Structure formats: C-alpha cells, structure tokens
Amino acid sequence: MTEPKGHVWLVGAGPGDPGLITLAGAEALRQAEVVLYDALASPALLGHCDPAAEFVPVGKRAGDHSASQDEITALLVRYGSDGRRVVRLKGGDPFVFGRGGEEALALAAAGIPFTVVPGVTSAVAVPAYAGIPVTHRGLATNFAVVTGREGGETAADWDALARVDTLVVLMGAAGLSDIISRLIAAGRAADTPAASISNGALPGQRVVTGTLGTIAAEVAAASLPTPLITVVGEVASMAGRLDWYVPGPLAGKTVVVTRARAQASQLRLMLETLGATVVEAPVLRVTFRSDGLATDERMGSRWDWIAFTSQNGVEAFFAALRAAGRDARALGPTLVAAVGAATAAALERYGVMADFVPSRATGECLAVELPAATGARVLLPQGSLAEDRLAEGLRARGAHVEAAVVYETLPVPLDDRLRPEVTNADAITFASASSAGFLSDALGQGSPAPSTKLVAIGDQSAAAVRAAFGRVDAQSADPSLAGLVAAVAEVLR
Numbered sequence: 001m002t003e004p005k006g007h008v009w010l011v012g013a014g015p016g017d018p019g020l021i022t023l024a025g026a027e028a029l030r031q032a033e034v035v036l037y038d039a040l041a042s043p044a045l046l047g048h049c050d051p052a053a054e055f056v057p058v059g060k061r062a063g064d065h066s067a068s069q070d071e072i073t074a075l076l077v078r079y080g081s082d083g084r085r086v087v088r089l090k091g092g093d094p095f096v097f098g099r100g101g102e103e104a105l106a107l108a109a110a111g112i113p114f115t116v117v118p119g120v121t122s123a124v125a126v127p128a129y130a131g132i133p134v135t136h137r138g139l140a141t142n143f144a145v146v147t148g149r150e151g152g153e154t155a156a157d158w159d160a161l162a163r164v165d166t167l168v169v170l171m172g173a174a175g176l177s178d179i180i181s182r183l184i185a186a187g188r189a190a191d192t193p194a195a196s197i198s199n200g201a202l203p204g205q206r207v208v209t210g211t212l213g214t215i216a217a218e219v220a221a222a223s224l225p226t227p228l229i230t231v232v233g234e235v236a237s238m239a240g241r242l243d244w245y246v247p248g249p250l251a252g253k254t255v256v257v258t259r260a261r262a263q264a265s266q267l268r269l270m271l272e273t274l275g276a277t278v279v280e281a282p283v284l285r286v287t288f289r290s291d292g293l294a295t296d297e298r299m300g301s302r303w304d305w306i307a308f309t310s311q312n313g314v315e316a317f318f319a320a321l322r323a324a325g326r327d328a329r330a331l332g333p334t335l336v337a338a339v340g341a342a343t344a345a346a347l348e349r350y351g352v353m354a355d356f357v358p359s360r361a362t363g364e365c366l367a368v369e370l371p372a373a374t375g376a377r378v379l380l381p382q383g384s385l386a387e388d389r390l391a392e393g394l395r396a397r398g399a400h401v402e403a404a405v406v407y408e409t410l411p412v413p414l415d416d417r418l419r420p421e422v423t424n425a426d427a428i429t430f431a432s433a434s435s436a437g438f439l440s441d442a443l444g445q446g447s448p449a450p451s452t453k454l455v456a457i458g459d460q461s462a463a464a465v466r467a468a469f470g471r472v473d474a475q476s477a478d479p480s481l482a483g484l485v486a487a488v489a490e491v492l493r
Contacts (some may be wrong), residue, residue, distance in 0.1 A: 005112050006084040008076055010100045012093040012119015013041035016201025020120045032087040034079045040091030047280045073106045080112035093121040097147045097170055123168045126200030126229045130207045131242030139234040140165035148172025162186035166233035173228040177216045193236040198224035203251035203275040209239050248275030253492050256428040258283050258435040270485045281418045283438040285410050286312050290320035292404040300332020304376040307337040314346040316406035317381040328352050339366050361479045367393025374398035384408040385434050409434050414442035427453040427488050433464035440468035453491045457484045
C-alpha cells in the first residue's frame with residue numbers, strides 16, 4: 001500500500017516588513033509541521049507557526065548559503081514524502097528569482113502535492129518603501145526586473161534592458177559596477193537617475209541616490225550592506241520627494257517579548273509601531289481550569305464582589321461559566337472589580353462593565369480602595385502563581401475572601417534557535433513576575449548580555465527580574481502595556 005504523501009507550500013514572505021505576508025501565507029505557516037526558511041524572510045513570521053513545528057534554516061543570503069539549492073529541494077521532497085505539512089518560506093515572491101519553479105518541478109516529479117502562495121515581490125515593494133513608484137504617469141510606463149547575479153554572463157539582453165523606462169536590479173551588490181557599464185555601453189545615459197536601497201522595508205532601511213554613472217560610487221561610499229536593490233530610471237528621482245516610510249524611534253533595535261504566545265500580539269504590535277524588530281520568545285503558557293470554581297445556580301448570591309486581577313483571570317472565569325452552560329447573567333447583582341483598564345476591557349468583551357477600578361493598577365491598591373470591603377464576601381479568580389497580597393489586604397479590612405485558581409501558568413522551554421537572539425537583544429520585556437523566573441530557568445547557565453536592557457511592567461515584575469538576573473534596567477511608570485512600551489523606548493533612546 002502506498003504511503004500518503006504530505007503537502008508542500010511554497011510561500012512568498014514578501015520583503016523585510018513581516019506585515020507584508022499574505023493571509024494565505026500566514027495560514028500555511030499555521031498548518032506547517034516543518035518550515036524551511038530563508039535568511040531574508042523575517043524571523044517574526046515564524047510566530048505564526050505551531051511552537052512544536054520543526055524549523056530548518058536554509059540561508060540564501062548573498063555570500064552565506066547554509067544549504068545549496070539541490071539540498072533544499074531534496075529536503076522538500078524528503079519531508080513531503082514522509083507525509084509532513086511543509087512550508088518553504090522565501091523572501092519576496094517564490095517565482096521572482098526565488099527558484100520556486102525548480103522546487104515546484106521537483107515536487108511535481110516526485111508526485112508530492114504542492115501549493116504556490118505568491119508573495120509581495122521586493123522588486124516593487126522595496127522601491128515603494130523608498131518612495132519610488134516603478135511606474136508613474138509621464139515618467140515610466142513600463143519596468144523590467146533583472147538579477148544582478150547575471151551581470152557577468154550573457155543571459156541578460158542588456159540592449160533591451162537599457163531601453164526600458166524603469167530597471168530594477170535585484171541582488172546586484174557584487175556586480176553593480178559591471179551592470180552599470182553594460183547599461184551605459186548599451187546606450188543608457190549616464191545621467192539617468194538611480195537609487196540603491198539596502199535592507200528595504202526594514203527599520204534599518206537606507207537609501208542612496210545618484211545617477212547611473214555615480215550610483216556604484218555612492219553605494220561604496222555609504223558602505224551599504226546587502227540585501228541591495230537598485231532602481232534605474234526617471235522614477236528614482238522621486239525618492240527624496242515621497243519619503244513616507246519613516247522608521248520609529250526603536251528602528252534597528254531588537255526587543256524580546258516573553259509573554260505567552262496567545263497574548264503577545266498586542267505588545268508586539270505596539271513595539272513594531274515604534275520600529276522595533278520583535279522576537280517572540282514565550283517562556284510560559286496559560287491553561288484554564290474550573291475545578292476550583294463553583295458555577296451552580298447560587299452563583300449570583302454567593303459573593304458580594306468578584307475582583308479580577310488579570311485578563312487571564314477574566315478569560316478563564318468566563319470559560320468556566322460557558323462550560324457550565326452559563327454566561328454573565330449568572331452573576332446577578334454581584335459587583336465586579338477590575339485591577340486596571342486592560343482587565344476592565346476584557347470584562348467588557350463579555351458584556352460586563354466593571355463597577356470599580358482602583359486609582360492604580362496594582363493588587364495592593366485594589367485591596368485598599370475596594371468599596372464596602374468590611375464584611376463583604378469577595379471572590380478572587382486568580383492564577384496558580386498569584387501572590388496573597390490582595391487577599392491579605394482585603395482580609396485585613398474585614399472581608400471574607402475566597403480565592404479560586406482558574407488558570408495555571410506553566411513554563412515553556414526556550415527554542416534553541418531563539419537563545420542567541422534573546423541573550424543578545426537590545427531589550428527584553430517582562431509583562432509578569434513569572435516570565436522572569438521562567439526565562440532564567442530556560443536560559444540555564446546562560447544570561448542576557450550586559451548591554452541587554454531588562455524592562456519590567458511593574459513593582460512585582462521588577463522584583464522578580466532583579467531576583468532572577470541581579471538587575472532591572474527600566475520599569476514602566478504604570479503597570480500597563482503602554483507603560484512597558486514607553487519604558488523600552490526611554491531606556492533604548
């Protein structure tokens with residue numbers, strides 16, 4: 001009996017900015033059991049994957065190929081033949097100088113089903129990020145794309161390429177002078193505007209402009225690194241007039257997010273909005289449990305207050321209600337408190353408006369300020385690692401407190417591929433006290449570099465960071481994600 005074959009997706013990641021991947025590409029990554037990824041594909045895209053997936057780096061950066069094309073193709077066929085769901089993640093588009101056609105032919109010959117997911121090609125996107133439209137009324141009605149690696153060969157028709165309105169040269173760093181000579185020899189005017197873009201669509205993007213005759217010298221003088229794309233044509237003169245892409249204050253900085261993967265997206269987005277390159281390194285996961293929570297018909301009269309101290313507590317509490325066939329109506333006249341704005345927003349998603357939010361988003365402040373606490377019956381839906389400060393503070397005021405563990409916070413091993421990125425990052429964020437201890441355990445004998453800034457969200461998290469690593473470099477002015485992001489921006493100024 002023939003063994004069933006797997007499926008391979010050839011996915012274009014787009015250039016630089018991880019937000020340029022398509023919905024189809026992100027969905028393929030979510031399904032993948034194995035991911036073979038290029039160096040030019042943003043590592044952030046691997047955050048779409050199941051953490052249990054196998055990740056295989058295959059290089060493909062100029063001058064640094066960790067695997068040959070034949071080796072990569074053989075891996076795709078092998079994994080596909082083993083019945084695995086495989087994604088080949090490529091920078092740009094797989095069929096635009098991405099050798100995706102060769103991989104597709106090999107898969108077809110082996111009888112392995114495959115899907116091509118086109119990507120945003122760097123030939124158009126990178127010039128756009130530099131403010132250069134490849135076509136523009138009155139300046140360019142056509143464009144061509146050529147690989148710079150063909151510069152010393154006879155495959156390219158330079159006479160024809162010299163006549164197109166806009167020429168986009170990919171992978172042209174090494175052969176740029178030769179390409180320029182061929183274009184000028186073919187009749188292209190040396191004073192034609194030109195621009196070269198390094199690390200396009202990334203926070204570290206750099207652009208130099210000149211003419212066809214001077215651009216190679218401009219690139220050398222600026223020491224532009226690869227990947228490099230060069231645009232030749234009248235549209236290149238628009239680079240300085242359409243500078244829409246302005247990287248934020250964290251451009252060029254790498255920031256680690258240690259939150260559980262399911263909760264990392266908001267913090268990640270806030271950091272990326274400021275230009276940071278974000279590394280998701282979840283060192284914990286949250287699992288809900290309901291065995292410690294009474295959800296019978298007496299629920300609406302059992303407590304005077306339910307005090308929520310985290311979004312996780314809200315999500316876990318209402319998950320337990322749903323499992324019991326109930327919803328927010330089961331709370332009846334019970335009053336509800338939220339430790340801060342984020343927790344109150346989580347309650348609103350379940351149709352519950354918080355009756356009380358303290359002046360500062362801490363358990364201690366909630367214990368001091370909760371109205372009518374004396375004699376009140378208070379339920380605290382909390383996590384397995386919650387401290388007793390809130391319960392003790394409420395009991396000191398005469399409240400009758402019942403703490404119910406509705407979720408567990410468990411450690412997650414640190415992926416080996418992430419270890420150097422974490423320890424050498426510009427900053428590591430800690431949105432909870434538990435993340436500090438879990439990261440320390442995950443690193444084992446390792447530790448963050450002395451230059452890496454350790455940034456905590458509040459007093460408890462700061463204390464945990466200090467206990468785990470012997471220092472804390474910055475702390476948010478208020479215990480919120482916005483405060484944490486502001487602290488990162490300040491310490492990395």
